[in-house]
Amino acid sequence: MSNKAPNNGWWRGGVIYQIYPRSYQDSNGDGIGDLPGITARLDYIAGLGADGIWLSPFFKSPMKDFGYDVSDYRDVDPMFGSLDDFRALVARAHELGLKVMIDQVLSHTSDQHPWFVESRASRDNAKADWYVWADAKDDGNPPNNWLSIFGGSAWQWDTGRLQYYMHNFLTSQPDLNFHNPAVQQAILDDVCFWLDLGVDGYRLDTANFYFHDRELRSNPPRGMPQGEDPAVDKVNPYGWQWHQFDKSQPENLVFLQRLRALLDEYPDTTMVGEIGDDDGLGRMAQYTSGGDKLHMAYCFDLLGSQKSATFLHALFSRFLDIVGDGWPCWALSNHDCVRLATRWGGPNPDPRLLRLAAALQMSLRGSPCIYQGDELGLPEAEIAYEDLQDPFGLTMWPKFKGRDGCRTPMPWDGAQAHAGFGPAKPWLPVSPAHLPLAVEQQAGVAASQLEYYTQLLHWRRQQPALLQGGMTLLPAHEQVLAYVREQDGQRVLCVFNFSDQALQWALPEGWAQAQPLPGSGLAGARLQGGHVELEPWGGLFATL
Structure with a gap:
């Protein structure tokens, strides 16, 4: 392994701003946000006081799960622009002093990825073992009881190979077989591609999902969870198992070490991993310890509705007990959960609560990650069934409405059509409740949430104890x-x-x-x- 490149640790305490590209700014009038739209708004993010941006996936994809089903790891989907548009975004971000982190969805691909097309063609082709394939039981049932987060079995029957393939999410998102060294190397090569283009780091989707149990042992039962599980709604039977064998395997740590060694060859880079686990805090501590795996990780403990002082004290007490030299990333919202204002504040959130939440997030030991619109205090959007796009919500309706309510277009100017998102009807409707909270309506207003956030972020930069203490x-x-x-x-x-x-x-x-x-x-x-x-x-x- 080559010598480590220098790392200035910008990420340790740096504020990351998450952008959901479909919903940030539509520059070409097709109703979908894109990379040039993001580039045009980078001055706003820099002015807010963020240190870097995280872009949710913009890679080529059939968009069954809106980009989290990648069909080409090395290209931009035309709906978002081109590789040249991405290069221009990185260049402008760097001019403004912003780091650029991109989403890497490594545990699974689209079923339209050339790797899977080849893998499913036969049992003896060059990529036959690149995905998780298994024979049926004697009675035709799947090999074990593993479940998909999006509903039903995690196994899909393939009539060509006469085998099941594993999918933790949609049937169109087959899981890669990380037990195959060739798969690991192909993934690392794809990661290199973007590092060579100048990205400063990665957000790793489902970072504990890469490996499965080789023996395909069934998960032990848990029963219907009695408390709240922030990662999985209680109506979803995925939460009825202890996920002992379908994820978070020991081999995952070894691969993360390989990934870290690769990033260590590039100066000032970082990784933050998403951890969805029965023990999110424990896994977060494990995956960020020792300085040889993830730089940072976040779990779902602050992405539920619990916000009492006693809950928060117990959470941070355990975190401080186990984290050691690890480093957390604290998110209060993201593209996968109900927006903070509604989750913590109910139908009429108190602005004082939203400011308190921001102050908490900005003063915890770790690196804060803000989701677009949190700085405006946006509530969850109400989406009619006929406007739903999220396959998760369509499957679990009506008790769970999916993730569209937090993914609606960013409101830039409440007086403009579609709140300034773009000239055409957007892919999800703009919430009427967001219009008075738009950027233009809050900018320069002393009592606004946006001005409060801006003041807080710039003030925090001057407090060494809050950055890394x-x-x-x-x-x-x-x-x-x-x-x-x-x-x-x-x-x-x-x-x-x-x-x-x-x-x-x-x-x-x-x-x-x-x-x-x-x-x-x-x-x-x-x-x-x-x-x-x-x-x-x-x-x-x-x-x-």
């Missing part, structure tokens, strides 16, 4: 979550009232002389004689 949780409280961040002589007390009730909270020992740390924009708290007066959803950053 250690984190010490203070004792649990039924209303208040509090912790101390410390780095290079700076100590910051972070106090958040996750409640709609005002209270007095006693300052911890040694903090009697604390003073507010100015500039964050966080409000609703007042230091008063050894305690903090906290308004509903109030918070405070203080220092000595």
Whole structure:
């Protein structure tokens, strides 16, 4: 292995802004967002105070799962533009000081990928073992009880090979066989292609799904989950199993080490992995430890509806106990879950709660990832059944409506047609509730969510303790979550009232002389004689 390239660690504490390309900006009037549209809006993202962008997939795809079913890992789908458009995007981002991370969907491909077309043609072709194939049981049933996240068995019968192939998602998304060294090498070569084009890192889709149990053992039963599983809605039987054998296998760690060694050949690059696991925090800690696997990872613990101070304290307490030298990426929203404003705030979210959530995210130990529109406080869009696009929602309707409600077009100007997204009818309707929250309606308005986010992100850049400092949780409280961040002589007390009730909270020992740390924009708290007066959803950053 060659010597490691230098890495300036920009990602360690850097703010990543997730873009869902279909829904960001339509530049050519076809109703679908594209790469030139994103390039035209990079100044907005840089002005917001983000350090980098993560682009959801824009590769060639039949779009059965909107780009998460790749048919060519090395080309741009024409609906998004061209490779030259991507080169122009990277160049402009770098001019603005923004890093560019792209989504890599490595665990599975489209069934239209040439690899799978060849693999399914016979049992003895050159790529026959590139996907997960298995014989039926004697009674014709699939080889085991593994389930697809999108509903039904994870096995699809193929009448050509007279075998089943595995798919963790749609039947049109067959899983690659990572036990085959040739598959691993082909994937690494495709990763290299984009690194050579100048990308600064990757978001790895389903990063713990690469390997399956060689023996194809059935998963043990779990029963219907009684609590909330943020990753899988309770109406989905996928959550009724302990996923012991269909993912998160030991071999996954070895491949991640190979992937990390490759990225270490390129300066200042990074990877953040998506972890969907029975123990997301534990897997996140395992996959980011040791400096030889993922740089960062995120799980789904903050992507559910639980937001109480006691829940958050227990979550971060366990995280601090197990993370060691690992590094988390904290997301409060993304393209796979109900938007934060609705999940945490209900039908009429309190703006103070949304600001408190942002302040929490920006002050945790780790790297924050903002999903487009969070900075505007967008609620989940209501989508009529006839407008649904997401195959997940179409399968699980009506109890689970899928992911379209968080994927609607970005509202740029509420006074323009389609909120300034583009001249044509967009692929998903613009939510009427988003029009008064559009960028143009909030820009320059002192009390707006957008101005608050912008102030918070720029202020955070000047706080070394919040960027890379250690984190010490203070004792649990039924209303208040509090912790101390410390780095290079700076100590910051972070106090958040996750409640709609005002209270007095006693300052911890040694903090009697604390003073507010100015500039964050966080409000609703007042230091008063050894305690903090906290308004509903109030918070405070203080220092000595």
